[in-house]
Every structure is written in structure tokens, then in C-alpha cells.
Amino acid sequence: MRAWLRNPWGQPRALVVVTGGYILWSLVPVVIAIMFAFNAGRSRTTWQGFSFRWFTGPVGVFHDPALQGALKHTLFLAVICVAVATPLGVTLALGLQRWRGHGAGTVNTVMLLPLVTPEIVMGVALLLLFLKVFPGLGLGTVPQAIGQVTFTLSYVVVIVRGRLVSIGREYEEAAADLGAPPHDQILRVVLPLLAPAIIASAAVVFALSIDDFVVTQYLAGGASTTTVSMLLYATARGAPTPALNAIATVALVITLATLSLAFFVYKRFAGGGDAAVAAAMEI
Amino acid sequence: MSDHELRGDELRGEVKIEELTKAFGEVVAVDGIDLHMPPGEFFTMLGPSGCGKTTTLRMIAGFERPTSGRILLDGVDVAHVPPHKRNVNTVFQSYALFPHLDVAGNVAFGLKYRRLSKDESKTRVADALELVQLGGFARRKPGQLSGGQQQRVALARALVLTPRVLLLDEPLGALDARLRKGLQVELKTLQAELGITFVFVTHDQEEALTMSDRVAVMNGGRVEQAGSPREVYEEPSTEFVADFLGVSNLLSGTAATDGNGNCALKVGERTFRAMQGAVSTRGEAKAMIRPERIVVEQHDTPGDNRLPGLVERAVFLGNSFELHVRVVGGDVLKAFMPNDGTAMPAAEGAAVTLHLPAEALRVLAPSPAPSEHAPEQTAEPVVSSD
Numbered sequence: 001m002r003a004w005l006r007n008p009w010g011q012p013r014a015l016v017v018v019t020g021g022y023i024l025w026s027l028v029p030v031v032i033a034i035m036f037a038f039n040a041g042r043s044r045t046t047w048q049g050f051s052f053r054w055f056t057g058p059v060g061v062f063h064d065p066a067l068q069g070a071l072k073h074t075l076f077l078a079v080i081c082v083a084v085a086t087p088l089g090v091t092l093a094l095g096l097q098r099w100r101g102h103g104a105g106t107v108n109t110v111m112l113l114p115l116v117t118p119e120i121v122m123g124v125a126l127l128l129l130f131l132k133v134f135p136g137l138g139l140g141t142v143p144q145a146i147g148q149v150t151f152t153l154s155y156v157v158v159i160v161r162g163r164l165v166s167i168g169r170e171y172e173e174a175a176a177d178l179g180a181p182p183h184d185q186i187l188r189v190v191l192p193l194l195a196p197a198i199i200a201s202a203a204v205v206f207a208l209s210i211d212d213f214v215v216t217q218y219l220a221g222g223a224s225t226t227t228v229s230m231l232l233y234a235t236a237r238g239a240p241t242p243a244l245n246a247i248a249t250v251a252l253v254i255t256l257a258t259l260s261l262a263f264f265v266y267k268r269f270a271g272g273g274d275a276a277v278a279a280a281m282e283i
Numbered sequence: 284m285s286d287h288e289l290r291g292d293e294l295r296g297e298v299k300i301e302e303l304t305k306a307f308g309e310v311v312a313v314d315g316i317d318l319h320m321p322p323g324e325f326f327t328m329l330g331p332s333g334c335g336k337t338t339t340l341r342m343i344a345g346f347e348r349p350t351s352g353r354i355l356l357d358g359v360d361v362a363h364v365p366p367h368k369r370n371v372n373t374v375f376q377s378y379a380l381f382p383h384l385d386v387a388g389n390v391a392f393g394l395k396y397r398r399l400s401k402d403e404s405k406t407r408v409a410d411a412l413e414l415v416q417l418g419g420f421a422r423r424k425p426g427q428l429s430g431g432q433q434q435r436v437a438l439a440r441a442l443v444l445t446p447r448v449l450l451l452d453e454p455l456g457a458l459d460a461r462l463r464k465g466l467q468v469e470l471k472t473l474q475a476e477l478g479i480t481f482v483f484v485t486h487d488q489e490e491a492l493t494m495s496d497r498v499a500v501m502n503g504g505r506v507e508q509a510g511s512p513r514e515v516y517e518e519p520s521t522e523f524v525a526d527f528l529g530v531s532n533l534l535s536g537t538a539a540t541d542g543n544g545n546c547a548l549k550v551g552e553r554t555f556r557a558m559q560g561a562v563s564t565r566g567e568a569k570a571m572i573r574p575e576r577i578v579v580e581q582h583d584t585p586g587d588n589r590l591p592g593l594v595e596r597a598v599f600l601g602n603s604f605e606l607h608v609r610v611v612g613g614d615v616l617k618a619f620m621p622n623d624g625t626a627m628p629a630a631e632g633a634a635v636t637l638h639l640p641a642e643a644l645r646v647l648a649p650s651p652a653p654s655e656h657a658p659e660q661t662a663e664p665v666v667s668s669d
Contacts, residue, residue: 170375170377170379171379171381173344173346173366173373173379174373174379174380176346176365176366176367177344177345177346177366177371177372178367178393178396178440178441178444179367179368179393179396179397179444180367180392180395180396181367185367188392189381192383193381193383195383
């Protein structure tokens with residue numbers, strides 16, 4: 001065994017074993033959860049045969065109004081969040097890249113704070129904000145959207161800035177040199193070059209929004225503003241059926257599909273090689 | 284404007300730089316320089332990295348705002364005009380071709396701001412691509428082109444706008460030696476054909492000498508000397524210029540008059556007559572001589588301006604030998620001996636006599652005093668010689 005592990009010329013087997021072990025450990029629960037979404041019986045622990053009943057049956061995801069409502073609300077929030085956070089984040093990234101001198105460093109740090117702030121702190125803070133400072137708004141969809149935009153914005157800024165740094169200022173200078181006024185330098189050169197990063201960050205925002213629980217839960221305003229993750233949390237403690245696994249599976253598929261799309265787009269059009277972005281996409 | 288063909292107006296494209304200074308915080312990159320780039324000339328700024336040549340070019344292009352001074356383009360001060368409003372175009376060191384556009388899209392980029400009809404701009408793009416011999420490449424993306432082809436696209440993209448002045452920032456730097464040589468000739472031919480003023484930046488002295496009508500040798504943010512390639516090579520006025528433009532030998536000594544209007548430089552025990560350069564210098568002085576002007580003679584050949592030495596190294600260069608000769612007094616002088624079959628190549632360890640002809644020995648003026656703009660900047664940047 002030791003001799004087999006110590007293999008200086010071939011692939012580093014010890015590392016392969018550790019990596020493989022981790023992947024197995026992290027995937028097995030997910031695979032089991034998905035598997036039981038297709039269970040023919042009501043059990044979430046005993047396999048009773050394969051069926052689509054928890055998806056298409058009378059009490060399945062596609063018919064249960066509570067599950068359906070949660071899915072719709074989740075997707076609605078995600079779309080709003082992408083539509084607001086992406087353009088705002090791109091603008092901020094461009095602004096921060098151009099901002100030199102006093103205050104630039106501070107703003108930079110502040111932009112990254114949401115990435116390291118525990119989400120629970122953020123959730124509580126936002127809740128207080130909406131209860132005490134803007135009580136007129138109430139709780140519900142609007143605060144949920146604002147809350148999600150608040151923390152997903154940083155991801156957009158990080159991804160887009162990474163790309164901005166790697167493309168540098170020279171293309172803008174070339175555009176200016178050829179006669180393009182400042183807004184055309186952005187529209188005709190910078191934005192097309194940023195497109196992969198913008199699409200990737202939109203997908204990351206979408207996935208983050210779908211997965212978010214803490215902030216969304218704090219700012220929820222009743223049954224109509226329940227998201228999939230909230231529903232999962234609530235029913236997991238009640239009387240769960242494989243319908244729960246089914247909805248989790250749907251959420252997972254949507255998230256994975258979005259992230260794969262983002263990864264593909266970025267790889268395809270940015271030529272890869274952007275460590276910062278790759279790291280951000282892993283989050 | 285005569286925008287209808289790829290030909291600059293020959294009477295225009297004059298750049299005059301007056302007292303131009305650029306400071307980045309504490310660092311003075313360009314220190315009050317004056318330059319005159321006559322219309323239709325191939326003008327080169329030559330110097331080591333950090334000498335201020337690229338910063339000067341970027342100020343002419345408009346990417347940097349001068350701290351003070353004027354940049355006159357055909358008599359109009361453009362120092363504070365943004366780059367997109369200047370009728371100068373740049374070929375960037377890394378070309379900066381837009382990767383999301385194909386070759387034709389790149390070349391057509393600037394034509395959008397010229398209010399041309401679709402047909403007209405198509406014709407001009409095609410003409411520009413023909414000019415740089417890339418006729419069949421219109422639909423390629425920059426990533427599918429070789430370095431030399433990208434360089435031509437960058438050139439076409441700038442020339443299609445018929446700029447009065449074309450700025451080139453070390454455009455051949457990224458290419459291999461063979462390709463460089465070919466493109467040097469092409470660039471020079473193109474410039475002569477189009478009659479556009481080219482302002483070229485390089486650190487390669489050979490490139491500067493072979494291509495330019497006029498060369499400004501820069502060092503430490505200042506212009507050391509400006510003149511024709513022959514002038515700066517054969518009549519360098521400072522030690523830096525002599526050293527930067529090829530190999531040179533320096534003799535330090537005390538200058539006096541020889542009674543005939545020439546300089547008698549006393550180096551150790553010997554006195555050399557020098558007929559070139561600042562011959563009226565008195566006191567501490569330096570004189571230089573190019574290795575190709577030193578005549579290697581048999582040991583103990585009598586005559587003036589001669590000194591004996593031992594060959595320390597003899598490097599075979601193919602068409603010539605480079606001899607490193609340690610002369611009396613301890614200095615090493617370099618001399619080139621043509622490999623013409625007649626001369627006996629001096630072997631290492633052989634005793635020879637070096638003849639430094641008075642008409643090839645040049646007395647150097649001391650380097651210009653530190654400028655009055657930055658009196659605190661007394662320490663001259665260290666110059667590495669090769």
C-alpha cells in the first residue's frame with residue numbers, strides 16, 4: 001500500500017486518494033437525497049421502487065400549490081436580483097477601477113465586506129433596517145429582493161473587476177486613440193470584453209439567490225413570500241415526504257444548470273486563465 | 284480634410300515639444316524636454332527603459348496629461364486635448380487589437396467617427412489591408428494571426444484614419460529577430476511612401492539608426508542629443524550617447540591645446556591628439572573612439588597616437604574579430620578587426636600596438652548639468668553600458 005501510494009513518477013496517488021475521498025463524501029448525501037425524490041413510497045429512508053409521483057403525482061411538486069408557489073417566488077426573486085445586481089455591480093466595478101486617490105481603498109474594502117460578513121449578521125441588520133428605518137416598506141418581496149441584491153452585488157463586483165484587471169486599460173486607450181469618445185470606449189470595447197464576466201456573474205447571482213436562506217427568511221413577509229429553501233427548512237422539521245427531496249432536486253438542477261452555463265460561457269469566451277474569477281465561481 | 288486616400292498631407296504633421304514635463308508624484312519621468320519633429324520625417328526617441336521616451340509618446344497621444352509644457356501639433360497646442368480628439372494615431376507595443384472584432388472590424392473601428400458612407404469606409408478598410416499586405420485576412424480574428432500579422436493590422440487600423448502623425452511604441456519589440464529586420468525595412472518604406480510623420484520609440488539602437496531620419500537619445504527624462512543617425516553615432520556629444528549607441532572606448536585624461544587648434548589629451552604618460560568634438564575643452568576631459576576606428580598594428584609600430592597592449596581576448600564574430608586589448612595603464616580597449624583575410628588575426632596573449640587616429644578621437648562635452656526644474660535631482664540615474 002505504501003509503495004503503491006509513493007509513486008514519484010506517475011500521478012501523485014496519495015493526493016488522488018484524498019481528493020477522491022472528499023468528492024465521494026460530499027456527493028453521496030446529495031445523490032441519496034436525489035434518489036429518494038424518485039422513491040415510489042412515502043419513506044425518505046427506505047427504497048420502495050422508482051417513480052415520478054413526487055414530481056408529477058397529485059401531491060408532487062408540480063401539483064402542490066405550496067411547493068409551486070415557493071418555486072415561483074424563488075425564481076421571481078432570482079430574476080429580479082439578477083436584473084438589479086448585475087448592471088449595478090458592473091457599474092460599481094467600472095467606477096472602482098477608475099477611482100484613484102482618496103477613499104478608493106476604503107470603498108474597495110467596504111465592497112468586499114458582504115463576502116466575509118456572516119450572513120446571519122447581515123440578515124439581522126437588514127431586518128432592523130426595514131423594521132426601524134423604512135417601516136413603510138413592510139416585509140416581503142421588496143425587502144427580500146433588496147436584501148439579496150445587497151449581498152450578491154459584491155460577487156458581481158469581484159468577478160467583473162477580476163476581468164477588468166486582466167484586460168487592462170490598453171484597449172480603452174486604443175479605442176480613444178481611434179477617436180471613440182468615453183461612452184463609446186465603454187460600449188464598443190469594454191462591455192464586449194466584459195461580456196463573459198457579466199454573464200458569469202449574472203449566473204452566480206441567480207444561483208446565490210435561489211440558494212439563499214438566511215437573508216430571505218429574515219425579510220419574508222408571510223406565506224406568499226416563502227422560497228424553496230425556506231420551505232425545505234420548515235417541512236424538514238415537520239412531516240417530510242419525498243416531495244421535499246423532489247423540490248430540493250428541482251432547485252439543485254436549476255442551480256447546477258445556471259452555474260454550468262456560466263462556467264461554459266466564461267471558458268468559451270474569456271479563454272479561461274482567470275484565477276480570481278474561477279475562484280469566485282466556486283463559491 | 285483630404286480623407287479620401289491613405290496619404291497624409293505632406294505639409295503637415297509637425298510636432299513641436301516645448302519644456303514638456305511629466306511628474307508622477309515625486310518621480311519626474313520627463314524633465315522639461317524640447318523636441319522638434321519635422322513634418323514627414325521618421326523621428327525616433329531612443330533610450331533605455333525609464334528614460335521617459337514612452338511617457339513622452341503617451342503625452343503626444345493624449346493618454347497622459349503633461350505636468351507642464353506644450354505639445355504643438357502643426358502649431359496648435361494639444362497638450363490638454365483628450366486623445367479621441369487628436370489627429371494622431373498609435374500603434375501599441377502589444378498592438379491592443381480588439382479581440383472581439385475581426386480584422387476588418389478592427390480596421391473600421393475609427394472610421395465610425397469620420398462620417399463616411401458604408402461603401403466608402405469599406406473601400407478604405409480594403410485599401411488599408413492591401414497596404415499592409417493582409418488583403419485576404421479581413422474575416423480573421425486577431426487571435427488567429429501571427430505576431431507579425433497582428434502588427435500589420437495595428438498599423439492598418441491606425442493608417443486608415445490618415446493621421447497627421449503616427450506614434451509607434453516599440454512596435455517590433457515582441458517579434459523575433461528575423462521578422463523584426465523585415466518589418467523595419469517595410470515600416471521605413473511605408474513611411475517614405477505615405478509621407479506621414481512617424482514618431483517611433485525604441486530601446487534598440489540598431490533599429491533607431493537604420494530606420495530614422497532623426498534620432499533623439501534620451502536618458503533620465505532628458506534629451507541627451509538629437510540629430511541624424513550619423514550625427515548621434517559619429518558625433519556623440521555626451522558619454523551617455525557614445526556609450527548607448529554601440530560599443531565605444533573611453534579615455535580619461537587632462538585636456539590642453541596642442542597649438543594647432545586641436546586638443547592634446549594627456550592620459551597617464553602619453554598624450555593623444557584629438558581632432559573631433561569639444562576640442563577646446565580644458566582640464567579634466569574624456570575622449571571616445573569607436574572600436575571599428577582603432578587600427579590594430581604590429582607590436583612596436585612607431586608613430587603618434589599609438590599605445591602598446593596585450594590581447595586579452597579575441598572574439599570571433601564571423602565578419603570580424605573583436606579584440607579586448609589591455610593597454611599600458613590598465614584600461615581595456617575594444618577594437619574590431621575585419622576578417623578580410625589579409626590581417627593576421629591577433630591571438631590571445633599577443634602584443635600589439637593600437638593606433639587611435641586623431642581624426643577618430645572625439646573629446647566629449649561633460650553631460651548636461653541637472654535641470655533648473657528639479658535642482659534636487661542631483662543623482663544621475665545609473666546607466667548600464669553594454
